[in-house]
Amino acid sequence: MQWLPRIAIGLLSVGYPVAVYLTLQHAGTSAAVWLLVPIGILHGARALRGQRSGWWWLTACVVLTAWSWFQQSVVGVKFYPVVMSLGLLAVFVWSLVFPPTVIERLARLKEPELPPSGVAYTRQVTWLWCGFFLINAVIASATVYAQDWVWTLYNGFISYLLMGLLFLGEWLFRHYYRSQHDD
Known part of the structure; x- marks a missing residue:
């Protein structure tokens, strides 16, 4: 539970x-x-x-x-998505400093015997997500003082769309990368 x-x-x-x-x-x-x-x-x-x-x-x-x-x-209420992005950024950075990274842990759920090249790759992907969360926090904070519909559009749709695109893009690249490297 x-x-x-x-x-x-x-x-x-x-x-x-x-x-x-x-x-x-x-x-x-x-x-x-x-x-x-x-x-x-x-x-x-x-x-x-x-x-x-x-x-x-x-x-x-x-x-x-x-x-x-x-x-x-309403500023504090609208700041929650900023705090979420900064919190996730902190978790991902923490995992870079104190491995295994978040992405490596997720990868090991499917592939427990992850090769060294996989560990290096998951570290790079973790850096990519750190960049995403930082940029997302900056944009989300810029929308806090915008009109309510702008804040809602970005934080309730666009940021999730961008997150999904990043996830999909990384998934597609990973499959291409693995097809090119035989370990």
């Missing part, structure tokens, strides 16, 4: 921009602030079960919620 909070957090995070947009259009800023609460609660549950990253994410949700509530501003 450890995976259940992660799936719930993932689903809530993916749907978050659209939920924020609809809430802002129909109920206002005060109601939108409360959209961070269920995500924070789920992160808190992970933290209580001993997952260190849960404390970081819980703290981020509490800070963003408090900021938006006390300022009666």
Whole structure:
């Protein structure tokens, strides 16, 4: 059941921009602030079960919620995708400093005996994802002060589309690369 909070957090995070947009259009800023609460609660549950990253994410949700509530501003609410990108960037960079990398761990699920060339390749892919998360955080932060529909379009659609394209492009390249190298 450890995976259940992660799936719930993932689903809530993916749907978050659209939920924020609809809430802002129909109920206002005060109601939108409360959209961070269920995500924070789920992160808190992970933290209580001993997952260190849960404390970081819980703290981020509490800070963003408090900021938006006390300022009666949607800025904290709109900053969640920025925090998500920076958090994922931190996880990927951490894995570069303290291997195995995130991508290597995922690769070893399918291929436990990953050759040295595979380890080197997964390290390069991890760098690529680091670049993506950094650029995504910059763009997401630029949309925080934009109109609500612009913020929602980028954070609720375009960023996921770009992520999917990067994933697909890397998958296609990996298969081409493996066909050219026989290890």
